[in-house]
Amino acid sequence: MTTRIFHASSPAAVILLAAAIDAGCFTEPDRRILLLSRTGPAPETVPAVSETAGFDRLRTRFDEVVSWNATIDPFHPDGWLPRPDDVPLWERHFRRAWGLGGSAVELVVDSPHTGPARALAQVFTGVPVDVYAEGPGGYGPTGDKVPPLTGTRVRRLLHPDLVPGVRPLLLAEYGAEPQTVPTEAQMKVIAELSDAGSDLPDFGDAPVLLLGQDLAASGVLPAAEEAELERDMVRGAAALGHTRLVFAPGPYGRLEDPAGLRAEAERAGVELTVLSGPASPVADDVLLHRLRPALVVGCSSGALLRAARLHGLPVAAAGTGLLLERLAPYENPERTAVTLADALLPDLADAEAVTAQRPRSEAELDGLLTAVAFAMRPRVRPDLRAAAERYLTGRLDAHTWRYFKRRRLASLALPGAVPARLAFLRRNATLRRVARRARQLKRGRR
Numbered sequence: 001m002t003t004r005i006f007h008a009s010s011p012a013a014v015i016l017l018a019a020a021i022d023a024g025c026f027t028e029p030d031r032r033i034l035l036l037s038r039t040g041p042a043p044e045t046v047p048a049v050s051e052t053a054g055f056d057r058l059r060t061r062f063d064e065v066v067s068w069n070a071t072i073d074p075f076h077p078d079g080w081l082p083r084p085d086d087v088p089l090w091e092r093h094f095r096r097a098w099g100l101g102g103s104a105v106e107l108v109v110d111s112p113h114t115g116p117a118r119a120l121a122q123v124f125t126g127v128p129v130d131v132y133a134e135g136p137g138g139y140g141p142t143g144d145k146v147p148p149l150t151g152t153r154v155r156r157l158l159h160p161d162l163v164p165g166v167r168p169l170l171l172a173e174y175g176a177e178p179q180t181v182p183t184e185a186q187m188k189v190i191a192e193l194s195d196a197g198s199d200l201p202d203f204g205d206a207p208v209l210l211l212g213q214d215l216a217a218s219g220v221l222p223a224a225e226e227a228e229l230e231r232d233m234v235r236g237a238a239a240l241g242h243t244r245l246v247f248a249p250g251p252y253g254r255l256e257d258p259a260g261l262r263a264e265a266e267r268a269g270v271e272l273t274v275l276s277g278p279a280s281p282v283a284d285d286v287l288l289h290r291l292r293p294a295l296v297v298g299c300s301s302g303a304l305l306r307a308a309r310l311h312g313l314p315v316a317a318a319g320t321g322l323l324l325e326r327l328a329p330y331e332n333p334e335r336t337a338v339t340l341a342d343a344l345l346p347d348l349a350d351a352e353a354v355t356a357q358r359p360r361s362e363a364e365l366d367g368l369l370t371a372v373a374f375a376m377r378p379r380v381r382p383d384l385r386a387a388a389e390r391y392l393t394g395r396l397d398a399h400t401w402r403y404f405k406r407r408r409l410a411s412l413a414l415p416g417a418v419p420a421r422l423a424f425l426r427r428n429a430t431l432r433r434v435a436r437r438a439r440q441l442k443r444g445r446r
Contacts (some may be wrong), residue, residue, distance in 0.1 A: 001103040004029040008117055009037045010251075011052045011283035012302060015189050016134040016181055017108065017326060020158055022063045023185035026130075029106065030407040033098060034059065037068035037116045039078045041217055045083040046251050046372060047281045052292030058189070064098075068116050071097050078115050081403065082123055090123045108132065108158075109168060112144045112150055121150045135302025138168040138178075139369055140336025141377040141438040146171065152241065159185060162305045166366050167325060173381055183310055190285045200282065201274060201292070206236045207244040209274050209307075210292060211284070211298035214250035221326060227441040233297045236318060236348035240355070242294065245272045250301075288313060297348055298325065300337040308345065314357050319342045321402065323429035328407045331376040339372055339403055367391040368403065377410050387428060392416050 002025065008014045014034070020026065037051045051064060059065055067078045071094065082090045095101065108130045109117035138159040142187065146154075151174035159168055160181040168178045176198055208234045230247070237245055247261060250329045258274055265272035269335040275282075284303035286413060288296065298304035299319045308315040320342035327335050343365060346353035371391040374384035392415040396404070401416075410417035 001030045001101075001381060002106060003031040003033060003103045003106060004106040005033045005035050005098075005120070006036045006108045007037065007068070007110065007120060008049060009039050009110070009116070010134070011049055011055075011281075012134045012285060012306075013110065013132070014049060014052075014055070014058050015193075015283060015285060016132060016160065016186065018061050019185040020181045021190045022189065023182050025158060025179065025181060026108075027379045027439065031064075034062040034065045035068050035116075035120075037077045039115060040214075040251070041079055042112070043069060051281065052196075053282050054193035057192055057196075062408075066098050068070065070435070072119075074327075081119050087123055087125065087352050094123060106130070110152070111137070111143065113146050118150075121153070122147075123146075125149065127153065128155060129153045129426055130156055130158060131172055131176060133168065136162055136300070136305055136337040136340050138170045138332060139163060139166060139303075139340060140333065141169050141373040142171055142173065142283060142380050143331075143333050143377075145332070145380055146174070160306065160310065162302075162342070164309075165364070166369065169381070170368065173383075179441050186310060186422070187289075191222065192218060192287050193283065193286045195288050196282065196286055200275075201273065203246050203291060206294035207246050207273075207294060208252045208295045208297060209287065210234070210245060211238065211296065211301050212247065212248045212249035213299050213301050215299070215323075217243050217250070218334070220332070224412075227258075227260055229299065229322070233318050233348065234261060234264045234270070234272065235268055235296055236316070237295065238265075238270045240295070240351055243270050245270055246293070247272060247274045248284065249275065251281075268270040276366060295354070295382075298341075298398065300334065300341040302337070304345070305337075305391055314352045314354070315345055317345040318348040320347070324402050330405055335372065335376060336369070343404070347367075364391070364395055367395065368400065372403055375412060375414070378412055388414055412419055 006017050008017060038046050038048055040046050041243035042195055047166060073082055105122055105124050107124060109120055110132060111119050111191045112129065112131060133271060151171065153170050154174055155175045155180050156177040157170055158179050212230065215221040216226040216330040245265060260322060262272055279356055285306060288307050293313060296304060296313050297313045297318055299317065300323065303317055306312045307354055319340045320338050321342065322339045324342060327338065346357065348354060367387065368391065371388040372382050374381055396416045404416065406417055
């Protein structure tokens with residue numbers, strides 16, 4: 001008997017998994033378990049995925065639904081990992097709690113370098129693993145070095161085709177084969193949920209949908225700057241002539257009433273509706289399908305890219321330049337999504353591009369993502385150095401500099417860190433050795 005465990009922590013993940021099952025991306029196991037987790041800084045404040053409107057229709061693809069948070073309580077669902085000596089004990093606990101008995105197990109998880117996915121892969125040693133990425137993170141490098149005993153078990157990476165023609169980099173160092181989940185299957189599942197959340201108010205015809213992203217909750221921006229970014233979205237939409245706006249806050253967003261956002265809408269002379277969290281939250285893709293907004297505005301969320309690629313809706317990006325400057329450290333996993341949104345989508349401040357829905361050029365996008373991936377994780381993907389050097393040598397200009405940091409390039413001895421006439425210094429092994437020694441001495445004094 002084989003039991004396949006599907007882990008998900010968001011409605012978008014469950015929708016993608018349901019579409020993959022419908023599309024025949026998986027063989028038929030004896031039993032399917034959907035393992036749900038609530039994550040974030042304060043998981044208890046986040047609505048459970050099982051409370052999402054229409055979830056009952058998604059759960060029909062699974063034989064049972066169980067809770068990760070309840071199983072490992074009182075440990076935090078994001079940060080907990082089993083101690084090596086305790087792995088056999090935890091495996092027995094999971095098998096008893098989920099009724100696995102002695103059945104063979106297969107795992108379907110998001111990236112196995114963080115959170116519950118990493119813990120699951122460590123507890124169920126030796127079992128096959130499939131990985132999925134419902135957002136743009138799949139086009140970036142693996143966040144940390146995945147242990148070889150886990151990485152070598154990963155068979156493939158399931159993902160939506162958000163950037164046609166670009167091969168995802170996640171877990172490519174272990175030979176994980178990318179496989180796209182058909183767009184038609186995803187849209188069929190979303191349409192199945194189209195009447196979910198019937199308690200939503202009537203927003204009129206084709207409003208503008210503003211997507212919040214919890215940048216403050218994740219530590220990317222201070223709360224005040226995130227609030228200002230949201231006000232910029234209101235001002236930008238109003239400047240384009242739109243009069244009805246709908247703001248959808250992220251799941252970990254600020255709890256207070258967004259009075260500043262409402263005041264900004266009043267000053268701009270537009271009508272603003274804030275989705276304040278109905279009894280049954282509605283998945284972003286269902287909102288997109290039901291509203292068919294005249295424009296979708298966001299920063300770098302997966303929903304923004306899905307709106308453009310899967311739903312075929314007009315989109316605009318806001319605040320990507322600010323985030324590219326502020327993201328720290330450089331290897332922040334949000335950098336891939338921000339880079340993609342900035343490189344591909346029209347900027348909200350460019351009224352002509354937004355009106356014409358003229359996307360930015362996709363030329364050399366693959367080379368850009370490769371160079372950014374190496375700069376983010378040189379120890380995970382040292383094989384990308386040559387490609388990164390080629391891109392930086394030939395494509396680094398006033399525009400593409402926004403995706404890199406001079407100090408980061410200098411620390412990796414990459415082109416662009418020093419003026420071209422002094423580039424020979426970067427290739428001088430003696431000088432690089434002296435520079436490393438100087439940095440060591442400086443750290444020692446500190």
